[in-house]
Amino acid sequence: MTTLFDSHRLGDLTLPNRVVMAPMTRVRAAAGGLATPSMATYYAQRATAGLIVTEGVQPSSIGQSNPGTPGLHTDEQVAAWRPVTAAVHANGGRLFAQLMHGGRVSHPDTTGMRPVGPSAVPAAGKVFTPTGLQPPPTPRALETSEVAEHARSYARAARRALDAGFDGVELHGANGYLISQFLSSNANLRTDRYGGSVANRIRFAVEAATATVEAVGASRTGVRLSPGGTFWGIREADVPALYAELITELARLQVAYVHLEATAGDEVLLGLRRAWPGALIMNPVLPMGPKQTGRAEADHWLGLGADLISFGRAFLSNPDLVERLRTGLPLAPVDEATYYQGGDAGYLTYPAYQHTA
Numbered sequence: 001m002t003t004l005f006d007s008h009r010l011g012d013l014t015l016p017n018r019v020v021m022a023p024m025t026r027v028r029a030a031a032g033g034l035a036t037p038s039m040a041t042y043y044a045q046r047a048t049a050g051l052i053v054t055e056g057v058q059p060s061s062i063g064q065s066n067p068g069t070p071g072l073h074t075d076e077q078v079a080a081w082r083p084v085t086a087a088v089h090a091n092g093g094r095l096f097a098q099l100m101h102g103g104r105v106s107h108p109d110t111t112g113m114r115p116v117g118p119s120a121v122p123a124a125g126k127v128f129t130p131t132g133l134q135p136p137p138t139p140r141a142l143e144t145s146e147v148a149e150h151a152r153s154y155a156r157a158a159r160r161a162l163d164a165g166f167d168g169v170e171l172h173g174a175n176g177y178l179i180s181q182f183l184s185s186n187a188n189l190r191t192d193r194y195g196g197s198v199a200n201r202i203r204f205a206v207e208a209a210t211a212t213v214e215a216v217g218a219s220r221t222g223v224r225l226s227p228g229g230t231f232w233g234i235r236e237a238d239v240p241a242l243y244a245e246l247i248t249e250l251a252r253l254q255v256a257y258v259h260l261e262a263t264a265g266d267e268v269l270l271g272l273r274r275a276w277p278g279a280l281i282m283n284p285v286l287p288m289g290p291k292q293t294g295r296a297e298a299d300h301w302l303g304l305g306a307d308l309i310s311f312g313r314a315f316l317s318n319p320d321l322v323e324r325l326r327t328g329l330p331l332a333p334v335d336e337a338t339y340y341q342g343g344d345a346g347y348l349t350y351p352a353y354q355h356t357a
């Protein structure tokens with residue numbers, strides 16, 4: 001039986017194990033969306049992962065969701081990422097940048113621009129801004145002629161990611177951000193070719209993936225999805241058909257992997273596993289749910305046919321997660337208070353397991 005510690009071929013990479021670090025926004029970038037030396041240390045501490053997927057990175061300035069997140073749309077941002085990718089590679093790791101366009105989950109106080117979305121429907125909840133949480137504004141609905149430009153922004157950022165030394169990119173198609181807004185049936189009320197039918201609702205995701213594959217190659221392109229997820233007020237009609245059609249298109253593009261969140265029942269998820277011929281990264285628990293991914297959930301999903309398992313919170317608080325899982329050492333708990341603040345505290349301060357005599 002496959003274990004977490006077997007190697008796996010992913011695109012052109014050989015991963016030494018099947019433990020993936022899940023993408024986690026940490027809001028510690030410098031002004032201008034620049035990666036920092038602390039970010040290099042943070043990711044390098046976790047380089048024993050089979051693959052690291054970074055925090056969400058904005059592919060354009062209007063695509064920024066939270067303040068303090070890094071970007072991949074300026075030359076300065078590319079230069080700032082280079083020491084991060086070099087540090088991870090020096091420690092023997094591999095990393096993909098998660099490209100995250102926030103769409104309507106954004107604020108003019110953060111970007112200086114009115115957010116855009118498929119339709120003029122605001123997100124539910126409160127968004128982070130430089131002055132604290134605020135209600136999300138009503139986005140400006142993109143004109144039909146503008147949509148392709150936003151799809152291409154992922155591809156341009158992907159090219160910059162490779163320039164910065166990343167091994168590939170993951171398109172953030174989950175959790176209520178722009179791609180997920182297009183997939184939805186209540187954030188997307190469009191009557192043009194990007195809304196309504198399943199074929200139309202997946203079009204933006206497919207255009208973004210196609211452009212990215214053309215820019216950097218299928219072996220360097222992954223896609224994260226949250227079938228049926230309800231983040232930021234998203235609702236999706238026809239979940240099984242929507243994702244089955246999307247998976248068919250991603251299979252045609254031969255992207256390196258699909259990264260699924262456990263936002264639907266096992267029946268839907270297992271159906272997608274059967275329909276997806278490529279590598280599947282499974283994130284086995286509900287994002288921000290009370291229970292975090294651990295060894296039991298990972299083994300369960302490897303048994304159900306996942307190829308790789310992503311760990312979020314456990315990796316945040318255990319830089320040596322792979323070793324702890326391999327040897328059965330206890331996991332350190334995560335401090336929620338420092339998820340999105342605290343500088344190096346709660347970021348670089350989680351130690352590797354301390355063996356005592």
Ligand SMILES: Cc1cc2nc3c(=O)[nH]c(=O)nc-3n(C[C@H](O)[C@H](O)[C@H](O)COP(=O)(O)O)c2cc1C
Pocket residue numbers: 022023024025026055056098100172174175224261283285286287288291292293310311312313314339340
């Ligand atoms: C602090 C924090 C930040 C997160 N940021 C992102 C993100 O930027 N992109 C994303 O796709 N998921 C994000 N997630 C969700 C995680 O990738 C993961 O799906 C979730 O934590 C559940 O997995 P776990 O139980 O292993 O933590 C975040 C989760 C946490 C805890």
